[in-house]
Amino acid sequence: MVRYKLLIEYDGTDFHGWQLQPDVRTVQGEIEQALQTVFKDRLRLSAAGRTDTGVHAAGQVAHFDAPHFLPVERIRGSLNALTGRDVVVHAVDEVDETFHARFSAQARQYFYRIALQKTAIHRRLAFYPGQLPHVPAMQEAAQCLMGSHDFRAFSKKIPGEKHYLCDVEQVEWFREGEMLIFRIRANRFLHSMIRLLIGGLIKVGKGQLSPQQFAEILHSRQQNNTIYKAPANGLCLEKVYYPRHHA
Amino acid sequence: MVRYKLLIEYDGTDFHGWQLQPDVRTVQGEIEQALQTVFKDRLRLSAAGRTDTGVHAAGQVAHFDAPHFLPVERIRGSLNALTGRDVVVHAVDEVDETFHARFSAQARQYFYRIALQKTAIHRRLAFYPGQLPHVPAMQEAAQCLMGSHDFRAFSKKIPGEKHYLCDVEQVEWFREGEMLIFRIRANRFLHSMIRLLIGGLIKVGKGQLSPQQFAEILHSRQQNNTIYKAPANGLCLEKVYYPRHHA
Numbered sequence: 344m345v346r347y348k349l350l351i352e353y354d355g356t357d358f359h360g361w362q363l364q365p366d367v368r369t370v371q372g373e374i375e376q377a378l379q380t381v382f383k384d385r386l387r388l389s390a391a392g393r394t395d396t397g398v399h400a401a402g403q404v405a406h407f408d409a410p411h412f413l414p415v416e417r418i419r420g421s422l423n424a425l426t427g428r429d430v431v432v433h434a435v436d437e438v439d440e441t442f443h444a445r446f447s448a449q450a451r452q453y454f455y456r457i458a459l460q461k462t463a464i465h466r467r468l469a470f471y472p473g474q475l476p477h478v479p480a481m482q483e484a485a486q487c488l489m490g491s492h493d494f495r496a497f498s499k500k501i502p503g504e505k506h507y508l509c510d511v512e513q514v515e516w517f518r519e520g521e522m523l524i525f526r527i528r529a530n531r532f533l534h535s536m537i538r539l540l541i542g543g544l545i546k547v548g549k550g551q552l553s554p555q556q557f558a559e560i561l562h563s564r565q566q567n568n569t570i571y572k573a574p575a576n577g578l579c580l581e582k583v584y585y586p587r588h589h590a
Numbered sequence: 591m592v593r594y595k596l597l598i599e600y601d602g603t604d605f606h607g608w609q610l611q612p613d614v615r616t617v618q619g620e621i622e623q624a625l626q627t628v629f630k631d632r633l634r635l636s637a638a639g640r641t642d643t644g645v646h647a648a649g650q651v652a653h654f655d656a657p658h659f660l661p662v663e664r665i666r667g668s669l670n671a672l673t674g675r676d677v678v679v680h681a682v683d684e685v686d687e688t689f690h691a692r693f694s695a696q697a698r699q700y701f702y703r704i705a706l707q708k709t710a711i712h713r714r715l716a717f718y719p720g721q722l723p724h725v726p727a728m729q730e731a732a733q734c735l736m737g738s739h740d741f742r743a744f745s746k747k748i749p750g751e752k753h754y755l756c757d758v759e760q761v762e763w764f765r766e767g768e769m770l771i772f773r774i775r776a777n778r779f780l781h782s783m784i785r786l787l788i789g790g791l792i793k794v795g796k797g798q799l800s801p802q803q804f805a806e807i808l809h810s811r812q813q814n815n816t817i818y819k820a821p822a823n824g825l826c827l828e829k830v831y832y833p834r835h836h837a
Contacts, residue, residue, distance in 0.1 A: 431710040463678040
């Protein structure tokens, strides 16, 4: 048995998310099908982050156990040949059995692209929420996310979840042309968390919520019905962090 | 009769180019159909640059003559509602009858996006030519394009064309993440010219042609069979320049 780690990029637009489901196209399903052709065996992928329908990944990480060794470059070439053009396997590495794409991950980094004007060219990769007259307030509001917080206010209810604590290590905004990009790194993210955060931050950008009110919602630890979930197309799993010996 | 000028962005991936053709989806056809709904009349669009199949535009300019006045914001709203999500009309302006989208244009600016690594997310907007070990040589080679030159070496044969002279006003390379972007502004471009230039520059980047040989091909004024046409998806009409009174 040989364990392999994959570094995967995908355009989530035409996928029903990462996770395998019957009768629909998913990233996991697409790559597992390719693995079956390569290894003549039904293999199971585990991913660091199971992205939702329409969410992209620049640096998704997954692992699988193969019944026998094959050279990593041959696996990479075959997977790229056998999957759609909206999936690229950038790297294949042999790893030891202590590596687990999900459980070994120390942090995940996502970004969310907000288009500052309506766009045709970037519409698959960015969300245009209409005019945002208060961008500096959005930047100010996001500061309260840094550190360790109970993010219940920005999560779907998760049955059986033990706690809603997340350690946010980095929050950053930057411009790329007519795009405003929000980047966040944390040890974990709750379901829908980033899209709910962006929904709240967009309200701040529109002047419907002050940075103080945004912080109060966070600290209330209660779901807030006025916060909507921003669309999937702006969201991208950028990078997964592992301990040095697994990096 | 009222003349209107349109500023248009489109993702060319799912269009058979700008120019109206029967039975296929073209940008001109899509917008003219919307204009017919708005003005209850068959109107004709003239564009600054008739982009080929798969070529994008961030700032295409076109004009049309309407049988009667309508507020520009109403035209813009209607056109955006009536065309696909891969077309955005950013501005509608009333112009006088001396303005012609094509003949009044003083210069056109295009860029071409070269992906430095294979990409899923940006595959519709960038061309990945494989490894380019000699990027500085590409940048050096492009310098010979500045100024007034006969570009016959980088053009399809054009029946009835009087001359192949183009005045290149700007040539620029810049990086955006894992993208290498070539920007060029000239008073005019010949058919397939930029895609043939990029094909040649990619040969320089691969070490198959020196900057000197690239310059010799230009100065030979003869079509060169070793130069291939780079794919349409990397090319984008960025901006059209008009005299100040028409800008």
